[in-house]
Amino acid sequence: MVSNWVVYKVMLRICKQSARALLASLVLASITLSAQASDRDISWLTFSEINHKHWRSSLDIMDSSKLLVTPNDRSSRGELHKILVIVAKKSGSYKLAMNRLLEVFQQEKFLSEFEVININRDETVGRQLLSDAQKRGFDLIFTMGSESAALVHRFYRNGPLPVVTAINKDPVTLGQVSSYKEGSGTNIATTSLNVPIDIQLNYLFELNPGLKHVALLYNKNHKQVVKTEVLPFRQAMEEQGIRVIDVTVNSREEARAQLSKGLPEAVKSLGSLDPTLKHSLMWMTSSTAIFSNLDMVSELSNGIPIVSTNPNAVREGRQSAAVAIGIDRRNNAHLAAVYALRILRDGVDPGSLEVGVVTPPDIALNFLVARELGLKVPFTFLEGADFVYGYKGELVRSFGQNL
Incomplete structure (x- = not known):
């Protein structure tokens, strides 16, 4: 006959095992909820x-x-x-x-x-x-x-x-x-x-009337960028007889590794087609995977002007696009x-209400970068520019107001 003490010890062991299992489940649930909360966290949204x-x-x-x-x-x-x-x-x-x-x-x-x-x-x-x-x-x-x-x-x-x-x-x-x-x-x-492509092209050909070759930088898995920027731009370039060389990345996580390989290859191709590089430029889309690696793009551009669709790509110093033709988020x-x-x-x-498009587009210029590249910026660009960085790379105009 089993004693009450033995039964008690067996029941106690079962209770402890159940408690441990319950605790593990609660911890796992807590971790899952914390991860979900972290993914959706909005504490990054801070104010001026x-x-x-x-x-x-x-x-x-x-x-x-x-x-x-x-x-x-x-x-x-x-x-x-x-x-x-x-x-x-x-x-x-x-x-x-x-x-x-x-x-x-x-x-x-x-x-x-x-x-x-x-x-x-x-x-x-x-x-x-x-x-x-x-x-x-x-x-x-x-x-x-x-x-x-x-x-x-x-x-x-x-x-x-x-x-x-x-x-x-x-x-x-x-x-x-x-x-x-x-x-x-x-x-x-x-x-x-997005600035309508015909307006962007008017500015682009004023900047470089002899344009013949473009390196097009984008995230090929960013569907909206591909549909609204890449495809219209490529079609417009091809209609003008301009050669487009794709420089693509798969994601933000893979971007630096892929740019470190793709950009030198594109620069080499442009150099063989256009030894002086006077008829070439890099067109940088608003893909975050590209934009967030502007430092690398600048370093590997090898004297080829970078023109962006995002005004925020023109910034202080040398790690900057020379020109941007786009719409500032603000x-x-x-x-x-x-x-x-x-x-x-x-x-x-x-x-x-018709589609709200900021017109004319926001123009951003970096004269330090432009001068070092030998890029001549039309006076009309300066006249209408919203953001201008001077010959030392410092901000001298913001939202159309001289500082």
């Missing part, structure tokens, strides 16, 4: 000193993917408007854009609060946000980035709340809107980060903020 004077931001203590931004001064008359801002990933561009959005709303004294949520490319999370937005009392939805814009075009077209898109690739080329001159005809007002966000105000304050139908 000027915005801190007018706005208060607070992370949701239960959900690190949510950031609430409220006005410090609520004395303004009128209704408080609630705006949902959807971002799909961590991005410095979204930080710039959100700061500009707040500046515009403050300048216009339009009483609003913003809830910014990072969905971390999770379509299910995004669709649930859209589904719940109206009953949670939001008045307008703001998307930042091409992925968030694609989400609303796919799942929220003709939805109950107005939408404004910002920091996204060309909605016309992507087939989201039929024409630059017409609105979407839906609840979505769109903007674009100016795009400013235009999108104006669209949001027209909808909320003036009652404009979002579907009637």
